Amino acid sequence: MTAAVRLLLADDEHLIRGALAALLALEDDLVVVAEAASGPEALAMARAHEPDVAVLDLQMPGADGVKVATSLRAELPGCQVLIVTSHGRPGHLKRALAAGVRGFVPKTVSAQRLAEIIRTVHAGNRYVDPELAADAIASGDSPLTVREAEVLELAADGAPVAEIAERAALSQGTVRNYLSSAVSKLGAENRHTAVRLARERGWV
Amino acid sequence: MTAAVRLLLADDEHLIRGALAALLALEDDLVVVAEAASGPEALAMARAHEPDVAVLDLQMPGADGVKVATSLRAELPGCQVLIVTSHGRPGHLKRALAAGVRGFVPKTVSAQRLAEIIRTVHAGNRYVDPELAADAIASGDSPLTVREAEVLELAADGAPVAEIAERAALSQGTVRNYLSSAVSKLGAENRHTAVRLARERGWV
DNA sequence: GGTCCCCTCTGACATTTGTCATGCCGAGTG
DNA sequence: CACTCGGCATGACAAATGTCAGAGGGGACC
Numbered sequence: 001m002t003a004a005v006r007l008l009l010a011d012d013e014h015l016i017r018g019a020l021a022a023l024l025a026l027e028d029d030l031v032v033v034a035e036a037a038s039g040p041e042a043l044a045m046a047r048a049h050e051p052d053v054a055v056l057d058l059q060m061p062g063a064d065g066v067k068v069a070t071s072l073r074a075e076l077p078g079c080q081v082l083i084v085t086s087h088g089r090p091g092h093l094k095r096a097l098a099a100g101v102r103g104f105v106p107k108t109v110s111a112q113r114l115a116e117i118i119r120t121v122h123a124g125n126r127y128v129d130p131e132l133a134a135d136a137i138a139s140g141d142s143p144l145t146v147r148e149a150e151v152l153e154l155a156a157d158g159a160p161v162a163e164i165a166e167r168a169a170l171s172q173g174t175v176r177n178y179l180s181s182a183v184s185k186l187g188a189e190n191r192h193t194a195v196r197l198a199r200e201r202g203w204v
Numbered sequence: 205m206t207a208a209v210r211l212l213l214a215d216d217e218h219l220i221r222g223a224l225a226a227l228l229a230l231e232d233d234l235v236v237v238a239e240a241a242s243g244p245e246a247l248a249m250a251r252a253h254e255p256d257v258a259v260l261d262l263q264m265p266g267a268d269g270v271k272v273a274t275s276l277r278a279e280l281p282g283c284q285v286l287i288v289t290s291h292g293r294p295g296h297l298k299r300a301l302a303a304g305v306r307g308f309v310p311k312t313v314s315a316q317r318l319a320e321i322i323r324t325v326h327a328g329n330r331y332v333d334p335e336l337a338a339d340a341i342a343s344g345d346s347p348l349t350v351r352e353a354e355v356l357e358l359a360a361d362g363a364p365v366a367e368i369a370e371r372a373a374l375s376q377g378t379v380r381n382y383l384s385s386a387v388s389k390l391g392a393e394n395r396h397t398a399v400r401l402a403r404e405r406g407w408v
Numbered sequence: 409g410g411t412c413c414c415c416t417c418t419g420a421c422a423t424t425t426g427t428c429a430t431g432c433c434g435a436g437t438g
Numbered sequence: 439c440a441c442t443c444g445g446c447a448t449g450a451c452a453a454a455t456g457t458c459a460g461a462g463g464g465g466a467c468c
Contacts, residue, residue, distance in 0.1 A: 013290060013311035015318060019223030022315075026226075086217060107217035111226075114219060145414065158396030161455070174416055180456055190424090190456080192362030192396055349444065365425070378446055384426060394426080394454090 004031040005122045008051035010042035010068070011084075012060050020055075023111040030115060039063025043071055051079055053122050055114075058085035058092060066092070066099050073100040080121045084114070090136040091202020093128065103127040142203040148182040151175055153204045156195045208235045209326045212255035214246035214272070215288075216264050224259075227315040234319060243267025247275055255283055257326050259318075262289035262296060270296070270303050277304040284325045288318070294340040295406020297332065307331040346407040347389045355382040357408045360399045 007024065009032055011017040021032045034049040036042035039062035046054060054072060056065040063071075069081040082103035083096050093104050103121040105114065106129055120127045142149065154164045161179075165172045179191050188194035198204045211228065213236055215221040225236045238253040240246035243266035250258060258276060260269040267275075273285040286307035287300050297308050307325040309318065310333055324331045346353065358368045365383075369376045383395050392398035402408045 014314050015288070015311045016220050016223065018315050019220065019227045022227055022230075023223045084219070107219045110218050111222050147415065158392075158394055158400060160393065170415095171417060173418060176456070177416090177458095180458090183456080188362075189364065190362055196362060351445065374445095375447060377448060380426070381428095381446085384428090387426080 004029050005053055005118065006031055006033045006049070006051045007118070008032075008034045008036065008042065008046055008049065008054040008079075010036040010039075010045075010054065010060060010065075011057040012037050013057075020111070020114075024115060024118075027115045030118060037061075039065075039068045042068050043075075046072055046076060046079060050076060053080045053082055053118055055082050055084060055118065058083055058087075058096075066095050066101070069096065069101045070099045080124075082118060082121050082127075088129070088132040088135070089200065089202030090132075090139040091142070091204075093132055093136045094202070097128075104132060105129045106132060139201050142198075142201070143185045144182055144198070144203060148178050148185070149198070149204055151178040152182050152191070152195060152198055155179060155191050156199075156204065158192070208233050209257055209322065210235055210237045210253070210255045211322070212236075212238045212240065212246065212250055212253065212258040212283075214240040214243075214249075214258065214264060214269075215261040216241050217261075224315070224318075228319060228322075231319045234322060241265075243269075243272045246272050247279075250276055250280060250283060254280060257284045257286055257322055259286050259288060259322065262287055262291075262300075270299050270305070273300065273305045274303045284328075286322060286325050286331075292333070292336040292339070293404065293406030294336075294343040295346065295408075297336055297340045298345075298406070301332075308336060309333045310336060343405050346402075346405070348386055348402070348407060352382050352386040352389070353402070353408055355379055356386050356395075356399060356402055359383060359395050360403075360408065362396070 007030060009017055009021055011020070014037065017035055021035060024030050024032060033051055034045040036045045039060050042054070042056060056068055058065040065083045069083065072079055072081055080102045081100070083101050084105055084107055085092070086107045088106045096104050103117055103126060105117060117127050144152065151164060151168060154167055161172050161175050165175045168175065183191055183194045186194045186197045188197055211234060213221055213225055215224070218241065221239055221241070225239060228234050228236060237255055238249040240249045243264045246258070246260060260272055262269040269287045273287065276283055276285055284306045285304070287305050288309055288311055289296070290311045292310045300308050307321055307330060309321060309331070321331050348356065355368060355372060358371055365376050365379050369379045372379065387395055387398045390398045390401045392401055399408070
């Protein structure tokens with residue numbers, strides 16, 4: 001038999017991380033060599049321990065799973081990345097795949113399944129949860145231009161047009177035009193529902 | 205030695221729930237007698253198995269932890285409720301305590317600590333995470349009147365005043381007045397940041 | 409080179425919000 | 439009983455936002 005698969009586990013919830021580590025340790029071909037509670041910590045741990053597979057939570061303090069995955073692919077090409085998440089938005093999946101992530105699963109899977117998927121990913125194959133994949137295909141690509149998305153993001157926390165314009169170094173009129181076109185493209189009634197829709201689809 | 209503490213575990217994430225069950229099972233004075241993935245299911249399971257302690261996730265499909273706790277206190281007074289959550293907002297803690305919940309902890313605690321806390325709660329004592337408690341005290345009580353909070357909630361998804369007015373059976377002017385006073389009470393710049401602030405503090 | 413599409417801007421207009429003053433009613437409190 | 443406070447409303451005004459037409463510049467693609 002070959003050597004056990006060396007794992008890095010990153011999740012900011014200690015309870016989850018610990019429990020997961022315990023469960024995966026039951027599989028005798030898997031061994032957890034490092035744990036992390038934040039994005040930067042995950043990177044540091046990966047550099048130090050060079051795991052075969054990194055199991056990353058999508059939402060973590062510091063840097064999210066996708067950002068960590070991007071850095072990881074550059075620094076440790078031999079390390080495959082598997083992302084685990086509670087809220088699987090279509091856009092996240094796309095960004096993750098674009099970043100070279102090999103697996104993407106929701107936290108609703110069982111530990112058994114997760115172990116299998118870790119093996120799949122380690123073998124060099126890819127695995128994406130079928131339901132999330134279906135959502136991603138159904139929701140399609142973002143119809144927003146780069147600037148529209150940018151402005152929409154700045155509008156996300158309820159900032160007035162004047163502030164958005166300043167932060168984006170655009171004129172107020174331009175900002176309103178972008179917002180207007182984004183709103184109509186998304187079929188929303190106003191900028192705020194537009195923000196919500198774009199969020200749900202993972203386009204911002 | 206007394207009989208083991210019988211537990212109900214409710215969390216919509218299978219991965220977490222399973223892992224948690226496995227870890228708690230390692231403690232020989234704790235036994236998981238039932239698991240649930242949603243609010244209603246948790247209630248049904250509790251009726252069927254009459255656990256000593258119910259460990260509930262705060263955010264679950266169907267009915268959240270606090271709602272389940274309320275029903276549980278009415279139907280099974282002997283069952284103590286412990287709430288576990290990823291996002292500990294001050295208002296949630298208050299509502300939980302008002303609903304008769306005996307324990308409230310973030311998911312950042314270790315399984316060891318959780319086991320201890322389960323014993324504490326089972327013994328009839330209360331336990332609230334110190335940091336969450338501090339937040340709750342610091343953020344104080346909601347300054348909003350019932351109607352202000354109601355209207356603010358209806359405004360939460362970006363609906364225009366006309367729609368809020370219709371749904372609340374109020375005149376548009378009244379809605380705007382409520383929103384205006386809520387915004388000024390919260391020190392926000394507009395209704396949308398007000399919604400965000402109220403959300404963060406758990407007041408909606 | 410012509411034709412799109414995106415980026416950027418301006419100006420004007422209608423609509424929606426935010427704010428304020430003011431009034432009436434009912435419940436609770438001194 | 440008078441007073442206060444919350445709920446509800448109206449009307450009016452100022453400010454922010456949404457919508458539209460138009461216009462110049464720069465890439466990309468055929």
